[in-house]
Amino acid sequence: MALGYVALVLHAHLPFVRHPESDYVLEEEWLYEAITETYIPLIQVFEGLKWDGIDFKMTMSLTPPLISMLRDPLLQERYDNHLAKLQDLSVREIEHNQHHGHLRYLAEYYAQHFAQIREVWERYNRDLIVAFKQFLDSNNLEIITCGATHGYLPLMKMYPQAVWGQIKVACEHYEENFGRPPQGIWLPECSYYEGVERMLADAGLRYFLVDGHGVLYARPRPRYGTYAPIFTETGVAAFGRDHESSQQVWSAKVGYPGDSEYREFYKDLGWEAEYEYIKPYIMPDGQRKNTGIKYHKITGPDAALSDKAFYDPYWAREKAAEHAGNFMYNREQQIDHLAGMMQRPPLVVCPYDAELFGHWWYEGPWFIDYLFRKAWYDQDIFDMTHLAEYLQHNPTQQVCRPCQSSWGYKGFHEYWLNDSNSWIYPHLHKATERMIELSLVEASSQLEEKALNQAARELLLAQSSDWAFIMRTGTMVPYAVRRTKSHLLRFNKLYEDIKSHNIDAGWLDKVSTIDNIFPNINYRVYRPFLKEVGKSVGA
Template sequence: MALGYLALVLHAHLPFVRHPESDYVLEEEWLYEAITETYIPILRVFRDLKKDGVEFKITMSLTPTLVSMLKDELLQHRYDQYLQKLEQLILKEVISNQNNGHLKYLAEYYEQEFAQIRQIWNESERDLVSAFKTFQDSNNLDIVTCGATHGYLPLMKMYPNAVKAQIEVACDHYHDNFGQFPKGIWLPECAYYQGLEDILASAGLRYFITDGHGLIHGNPVPRFGTYAPIFTPRGVAVFGRDSESSQQVWSSEIGYPGDPVYREFYKDLGWEADYEYIKPYIMPNGQRKNVGIKYYKITDRTCSLSEKGLYDPYWAKEKAAEHAGNFLFNRIQQVKHLAGVMGREPIVVSPYDAELYGHWWYEGPQFLDFLCRKIWFDQETIVMTTLGEYLQNHPTQQVATPAQSSWGYKGYHEFWLNESNSWIYPHLHKAIEKMTELAQRNPESELELRALNQAGRELLLAQSSDWAFIMHTGTMVDYAVKRTKNHLLRFNRLYEEIKNGDINGDWLLKLEIMDNIFPDFDYQVYR
């Protein structure tokens, strides 16, 4: 008989990046890289597990922005072109490295990998959302939602209607794509403030996740810490992140992804190859970029890129199996200890960004595959569960109110509100006030109704926490600033045109084509 539970939670999210007005925008490749390195490899893991009779259980968020992009025909077509270029390049690499033993081996390895990516992409008929849904239908996945555009909810709590819009739009979008309303939500950045559960409960949501200190500092202090959920007074369950299992994967010092045999992320063929040779596969303006073919291993985290050794997928896969075994061993010991102390079955909640598995940690999907198999075949101490399934089987829990928290640096809100990005919030808050005003209107024409709905979309897109995050990390800052400003400028112009009764239909149509997220959006959600 099992002594406890392991709940793996994968947060699959990207900001809405779609530029039909341009033939090429580098940031669109965030999606294409994630499809190639994370989403399809994880789907491959799920398919192989099911084929071999392994009944895995994983909770996974698919955020509304990500779902919207994965379902978008323009982006699907552009991904086809992206993958085709990868296939062409790796074929050239196989030919050009015929006399270079190890590089020939690696080029042929990537050729097989890209062929499998293509096969799954085609078999899924380019609809990865439906492909993931099949595993929800088979009760292996518990797919949860997120804020509509991943807006940082604590920084808009003074405007409950704005928080409500983020939640209700997300729930309606989930229903449109999965045929039912979501039961759980991954709060954007796991950021919670007291009272948020009222809005979640009103939307029909049953549970969410916080960082561990959100539970540990709850009121009253939860008896079992992060190893059992609590119920808020509104009945919404709260699961806390387990720091021990998280550290084994996330830590830059002791985390698995830093092992010397794993693939080096920062040494890419796009920067290494002869310029004229690689030119057709980099940016149209001739600037180099990552192309997704990486021949080197981490080797040593302290050495320079020029000192990296050649990667070997065989030994990296062996290491992934070893790490999966180590992770499972530690969870077994953890659960045995906790079960003895608690007198009941603990649940260890291990949430991660999905993009860690494959994109940042290339061997991450292999790790998941080995871990699920080892749990199923090699032990009887723990069982995998989803958060929704756990609540069905354990409907009675302690009642408490969690503490304000996030999973960002220092655990609160500093990462999204600091000297690098604080300038955006007065503008966002003013836009919320204006949208609240617009929401009281009863449109006199179809054109005004379209403008009201588009104003709401522009506000939601401006609220994405990704832009504040990027501004603080210092990567792609110009793009994040531009996106925030552009959506606010579009919103403010729509506001003025609606108020003045002088809506430019041609310009509005352009906005509807560019920022086409949430086609069924209803501006009255801000009432």
């Protein structure tokens, strides 16, 4: 019998980026890159494990914006074209490098890789949610939800209806797509404040994730630290992140992704190739961009981009297997030690952004594949589990009140509220007050109902924590500012039109076509004193 458990948790999320009003928007490629480098490679890993009889267990969030984009026909068509250009470029690269042995080898590798991506894409008829759902149905993959648009909940807690809107809309969207209610939720940015668990319970959720200090500083102090979940007073469980295992994976400096054999992210053919040659594969206005074809490896921590050696996927795969073995060994030692101290099976929760695996760390899906295989065949110290299964087998836990926290810089809310982004919150709060006011309106016509529902969508989209995050990081800031302002402006126009009983039907049609997330949303979700929310949205 195993001494403990390891729970690998991946958080798959991208902000809702969809621009039917434009032929090309660079930010849409965030999705296309993630499909090619993360989501389909993970599906390939899961398929291979099932084919080989490995009963893997893993938890993965698929956020409502990501699900909506993956199932959107316009974005599916645009990704199909994006992948076709990648395949065309990889074939051209084979011919272009026919006299350079290693570069031809790499070009052939990419051509084969993109062909395999195409095969999966077409086999599931462009619907990757169907692909992920099959593993949910087989109980290998526990899929959980998130906030409706990844809104940062502690910064809207003064408006419980806004928090409830993020949670309730997400749960309803999950059930529409997976045919069952979600059991767990990845709180956006793992951000927790005391009281949100009441709403989670009212929404039917059984557990959520927080950073380690959210559990370690709970009241009373948890007897087992982060190595067991705690139950809140509502009965909803909180799982805390294990920092030791997390740092080994996510850190590019001391973790696995920084190894010299792995692919260099920042040296891409889109910036390296001769301009006229690469021009058909970069931005329509002629600006260079990443293509996803990268021929060099990290080489060393101090190696300049000009000094990078050529990449070799064979040796990178060998290194991923070595690192998976090291990760497994460290968890064996950790769990063996903890089991002796705790006198009960410890749980090590290892949560990461899904896009780390494949997009930022190209070899990440190989690492996951090897980890599950090695854990299945080469050790008997721990079982890999997903969080719902763990709770099913361990229904008794200590009752505590978690500590306010996030997994951002310094562990609290500073990354989403600082000099770079504080200007957005007065506007968001005013819009929230107006949405609560609108929720009390009884729509007198289909047009008014449509406008009220669109107002709810615009508020949710403006609340996305991604925009404040981007403003803080200093990358793509104009886009984040533009998105925040555009949703707020659309919301305010809708509010004024509804209040004046003068709705611009043509403009509303245009906006609802662009921002078409949550087609079944009901604006009444923002009403105060909803019976099902109970005291969480009370006076």
